Structure formats: C-alpha cells, structure tokens
Amino acid sequence: MDKLITAVLVGAGNRADVYASVAKRHPDKIKIVGIVEPDEKRRELMRKKYDVSAETCFSSVEEFTAREKFADAVINGTMDHLHVITSVPILKRGYDLLLEKPFAVNEAEMKLLNDTAKMCGRRVVICHVLRYTEFYRAIKRAAAGIGDIISIEMCEHVNYHHMAVSYVRGKWRSEKVCFAPMLLAKSCHDIDIMLWMMKGSGALPSSVASFGSDFQFGRERKPEGAGSRCMADCPFVNECIFSAKANYLAAVRWGQYVWRCLDGEELTDERKAESLRKDNPYGRCVWDFDRDGNVDHQNVIINFSNGAVGSFSMIGGSAKSERNIHIIGTRGEVKGTFEDSKYVVRRMAPDTKAGYIEEAHDLRVEGDMIGASGGHGGGDENLVLDFVKYINGHEVSDSCATLEDSTVSHLTVFRADEARRTGSVVKIY
Numbered sequence: 088m089d090k091l092i093t094a095v096l097v098g099a100g101n102r103a104d105v106y107a108s109v110a111k112r113h114p115d116k117i118k119i120v121g122i123v124e125p126d127e128k129r130r131e132l133m134r135k136k137y138d139v140s141a142e143t144c145f146s147s148v149e150e151f152t153a154r155e156k157f158a159d160a161v162i163n164g165t166m167d168h169l170h171v172i173t174s175v176p177i178l179k180r181g182y183d184l185l186l187e188k189p190f191a192v193n194e195a196e197m198k199l200l201n202d203t204a205k206m207c208g209r210r211v212v213i214c215h216v217l218r219y220t221e222f223y224r225a226i227k228r229a230a231a232g233i234g235d236i237i238s239i240e241m242c243e244h245v246n247y248h249h250m251a252v253s254y255v256r257g258k259w260r261s262e263k264v265c266f267a268p269m270l271l272a273k274s275c276h277d278i279d280i281m282l283w284m285m286k287g288s289g290a291l292p293s294s295v296a297s298f299g300s301d302f303q304f305g306r307e308r309k310p311e312g313a314g315s316r317c318m319a320d321c322p323f324v325n326e327c328i329f330s331a332k333a334n335y336l337a338a339v340r341w342g343q344y345v346w347r348c349l350d351g352e353e354l355t356d357e358r359k360a361e362s363l364r365k366d367n368p369y370g371r372c373v374w375d376f377d378r379d380g381n382v383d384h385q386n387v388i389i390n391f392s393n394g395a396v397g398s399f400s401m402i403g404g405s406a407k408s409e410r411n412i413h414i415i416g417t418r419g420e421v422k423g424t425f426e427d428s429k430y431v432v433r434r435m436a437p438d439t440k441a442g443y444i445e446e447a448h449d450l451r452v453e454g455d456m457i458g459a460s461g462g463h464g465g466g467d468e469n470l471v472l473d474f475v476k477y478i479n480g481h482e483v484s485d486s487c488a489t490l491e492d493s494t495v496s497h498l499t500v501f502r503a504d505e506a507r508r509t510g511s512v513v514k515i516y
C-alpha cells in the first residue's frame with residue numbers, strides 16, 4: 088500500500104492553496120507538514136487552514152533548508168522569477184519537487200535547475216495541469232489513432248476580464264514585475280500540450296517564428312477624460328468593459344487576486360469598494376500601467392524535425408475564454424474545444440458519401456475550466472494525486488511533465504519569444 092506523502096508549501100499563495108486543498112479531500116494520500124512564506128499574515132492563515140505546527144513554518148527558504156529534511160516533497164508555488172532561486176537549495180536539501188510553471192524565466196535558469204536536479208538525483212514535476220484534464224487526455228488518445236500527425240493548430244483566447252486582471256493590472260503585467268512575457272506566463276501550457284501531442288512521433292521542434300504586440304493597452308490608448316481609478320474619479324465606471332466596479336464588485340470574479348491585499352480582513356462590500364477606490368492595484372485604470380513591451384496577442388509557428396508543423400495563437404481580449412485544438416493526421420483528424428469538453432474524431436472513409444466518418448464526443452466535464460478558482464477542469468487535483476503516486480515509487484505516468492519533458496516546451500517558448508522580438512526564424516533543436 089502507498090504511504091502518506093508529506094509535503095511543505097513554499098510560497099503559500101493562491102496556487103499552493105489549490106494544490107494543498109487536495110490534502111483536505113485525500114487525507115490518506117498527502118499531508119501538508121510545513122510552510123515557507125515571508126508574508127506573516129498569509130503564513131498564519133495557511134498554517135491554520137492546513138493545521139501545520141508553528142515549529143515547521145518558516146519565513147524564508149534559507150531558514151527552511153537550514154533544517155534537516157523532514158518531509159517527502161516540496162510544493163513550490165512562488166512567483167515565476169523565484170522558482171529557480173528557491174528550488175536550488177530545496178533540491179540540495181534532498182526534497183523532490185512539484186514546481187509551478189514557468190519553471191524558469193530564461194535559458195540560464197533553465198539550465199541551472201536541470202543541472203541541480205540531476206546532480207542531486209531528485210524528481211521534479213512541473214505543474215502542466217492541462218495534461219491532467221479529461222479533455223486533453225481524450226484528445227491525446229484520439230490523436231494516437233489518426234496516423235502520423237501532419238499539423239496541429241491551437242489557440243487560446245483569454246477573455247477581456249482575465250486579460251485585465253492578470254496581464255494588465257496583475258502580477259504578470261510586465262517583465263519588470265514578473266520576468267515572464269505573456270507567452271511564457273500564460274501559454275507555456277499550450278505549447279507544452281502541442282509538444283506532448285507530438286511526443287509519440289519522436290520529432291522535436293526544430294525552428295520557430297512568431298509575431299505579436301500590445302494592441303489594446305498602454306497609456307496612448309487611454310480614452311480621453313478617463314480617470315486613474317475606476318471607482319474614484321472615472322466618468323466611464325459604469326460603461327467600461329474593464330471597470331473594477333463591474334468586474335470585481337458587481338460580478339464576483341478573480342477574488343484570489345483582487346482581495347489578496349485584504350487577507351485576514353472581513354470582506355464586506357464597503358471594505359472592498361473602499362480598497363478599490365483607494366489603494367488596491369486592481370482598482371486602477373487599465374490604460375495606466377507600464378507593460379514594458381509585453382504583448383496582448385501573439386502567434387507562434389513551429390516546424391518539427393519530421394516536417395510536421397504546429398501553429399498557436401494566443402489572443403488576450405476575447406469575450407469568452409476558449410482553447411481550441413485541431414490535429415490533422417495522415418488517417419484522420421481530431422478537433423475540440425476545451426471549455427465545451429467536446430471533440431470530434433474524423434477518419435478517412437473513401438467508400439462513404441462524405442468521404443469521412445465523424446464521431447462526436449461530449450465528455451460532460453462540469454466545473455471551472457479556466458482555473459479562475461483553481462479547477463482547470465479537474466487537472467489541478469489529478470496532477471497532485473499523480474505526483475503523490477510518483478513520489479511513492481510508481482512509474483511516471485503519461486500525463487506527468489517531468490523537468491526534462493517541460494524543458495523542451497520551455498525552450499520552445501523562450502525561442503518563440505526571441506523570434507518575436509527579433510523578427511526572425513529561430514532554431515530550437
């Protein structure tokens with residue numbers, strides 16, 4: 088029988104909380120036994136939530152790794168640019184690691200983490216949660232039955248309020264803040280899915296081209312007469328699609344980001360409104376942020392070593408969030424939409440009137456598909472349970488994104504961004 092896996096949360100923010108919540112639902116599989124979090128209020132909140140002893144709560148990784156190893160693994164949910172700097176001492180202390188994406192923000196960091204994991208002989212799994220959704224697992228199974236893959240077309244439409252909260256007002260607005268351009272911060276998952284679909288072919292991404300820009304945001308696009316804070320001085324507060332009042336007060340959206348600054352306080356409507364009027368960064372006008380060249384849309388074209396091609400479009404600013412995938416093989420095709428949890432498989436059939444036979448599938452997955460409250464269509468929970476199995480000595484599963492695996496997709500994203508910045512075709516492998 089598998090043993091109960093003990094884990095320490097490093098960076099006890101939103102994502103760490105999502106993963107730790109699996110311990111509440113599966114107390115026989117995983118237990119949180121330590122917390123490393125510099126924000127004292129947050130540390131205490133999470134300590135109480137997961138019933139962790141104060142003895143094993145720390146304000147820094149240095150303090151934590153000065154102690155002998157006392158758990159099986161670490162769940163690292165720090166922000167993008169802290170992943171490598173915090174993970175290196177953790178690996179050296181002998182912990183296996185579940186690490187958020189992007190696992191590194193540049194190629195030098197990517198190499199350092201790979202070298203350290205290898206040197207320490209530790210297992211590192213990257214949180215590519217989409218691989219664990221019923222939808223992408225079904226697409227992968229179906230793709231295995233359509234012959235050799237010729238082409239993969241994918242897109243990710245990030246809706247306007249998700250775009251505004253995360254990539255304009257939020258933590259991923261600018262590389263100066265999070266060190267990760269939008270393709271890396273948002274869509275390294277999608278590029279990972281594309282490469283995961285191609286994995287069986289043995290082909291590697293060989294070169295990449297990319298285009299993108301900031302189409303909608305930046306000070307020069309600010310409507311004339313708009314204020315600096317939606318609820319304090321903006322005459323467009325009741326009509327702007329990005330209005331903080333409409334998106335965070337009237338509609339209950341993105342609370343995990345918008346109300347983080349009120350951690351520990353009673354969240355009354357009055358207190359929320361006051362914070363948006365005064366000092367909450369999510370109450371600021373979307374056209375007032377320095378985005379430092381970050382994009383709101385980007386297209387990527389990848390050439391594979393066997394001649395197959397992949398294309399991916401990320402568009403931040405759609406009405407509805409949607410991920411589409413269309414894979415064409417030499418014997419058929421697979422096409423689906425993640426948010427609808429529906430896909431079709433078409434197979435060549437020259438003896439039929441249409442020339443093909445189509446099977447429609449409805450997976451009827453319910454719940455949160457975009458991860459606004461941490462669901463990712465079941466991917467978050469499946470990822471943690473699979474990590475627990477891996478740490479328990481089971482074979483690595485097909486969905487598991489090991490560090491080695493994820494390095495291929497991260498390198499592809501780094502090179503795609505280089506292609507966009509330089510306007511050239513960049514070699515990958």
Ligand SMILES: NC(=O)c1ccc[n+]([C@@H]2O[C@H](COP(=O)([O-])OP(=O)(O)OC[C@H]3O[C@@H](n4cnc5c(N)ncnc54)[C@H](O)[C@@H]3O)[C@@H](O)[C@H]2O)c1
Binds near residue numbers: 124188
């Ligand atoms: N897998 C996914 O689908 C997915 C979805 C959203 C976000 N993410 C990624 O998850 C990561 C975390 O995002 P989040 O929204 O949970 O962030 P967060 O800000 O809520 O949490 C990060 C926590 O790390 C703490 N921290 C800061 N410095 C630290 C240090 N030196 N050592 C330890 N802790 C430190 C912060 O105080 C904070 O509590 C990001 O890299 C993000 O890109 C992944």
